[in-house]
Amino acid sequence: NAGVTQTPKFRILKIGQSMTLQCTQDMNHNYMYWYRQDPGMGLKLIYYSVGAGITDKGEVPNGYNVSRSTTEDFPLRLELAAPSQTSVYFCASSLNRGDYGYTFGSGTRLTVV
Amino acid sequence: AQSVAQPEDQVNVAEGNPLTVKCTYSVSGNPYLFWYVQYPNRGLQFLLKYITGDNLVKGSYGFEAEFNKSQTSFHLKKPSALVSDSALYFCAVRPSNDYKLSFGAGTTVTVRA
Numbered sequence: 001n002a003g004v005t006q007t008p009k010f011r012i013l014k015i016g017q018s019m020t021l022q023c024t025q026d027m028n029h030n031y032m033y034w035y036r037q038d039p040g041m042g043l044k045l046i047y048y049s050v051g052a053g054i055t056d057k058g059e060v061p062n063g064y065n066v067s068r069s070t071t072e073d074f075p076l077r078l079e080l081a082a083p084s085q086t087s088v089y090f091c092a093s094s095l096n097r098g099d100y101g102y103t104f105g106s107g108t109r110l111t112v113v
Numbered sequence: 114a115q116s117v118a119q120p121e122d123q124v125n126v127a128e129g130n131p132l133t134v135k136c137t138y139s140v141s142g143n144p145y146l147f148w149y150v151q152y153p154n155r156g157l158q159f160l161l162k163y164i165t166g167d168n169l170v171k172g173s174y175g176f177e178a179e180f181n182k183s184q185t186s187f188h189l190k191k192p193s194a195l196v197s198d199s200a201l202y203f204c205a206v207r208p209s210n211d212y213k214l215s216f217g218a219g220t221t222v223t224v225r226a
Binding site for chain 1: 147215217
């Protein structure tokens, strides 16, 4: 059972470039989330989805976009990368509201130079 | 809006001594509280949760946490720390009628041999 899989693990982008962070889960979880982790700041919610075809903004959505065409996949798109988007990105999933906790991926470390 | 405070950036203890990691929260309505642990270059792992019932909850790896409603606290404890407990610990909260978790900034625990 793979859980939540994120790719790539590391990436360096130049300012203005775009990329997609991939996230897939095999637990048939309906809720999925994207967080970014910055030192001393904890995790901030970027976008979330309660099911295929449904997405909504979290605390820090600017500069990002998501889609949820299937239950399994929840890619995060960065358009026109900026240095402020240098961070570690985590995808997570939960069954319904996550009363039993979230399952997190291992993260993508992104540097924008 | 909900929020979590972890007042200590770092906690240092000797192996075999008790470990406490502090957490206070603010939320509208009944809180659902969680602790997660993050080892270097890994995603977050679920440790334990409080939803309802007994104020003392037990979780993975010998950890426990006590919910104190009057003090709006949910401190994480372990009676006898191990070197392998050295990691970054996150407290998280959400209202009972929502599913979006808010995380604290994290506390780095170092257990010395």
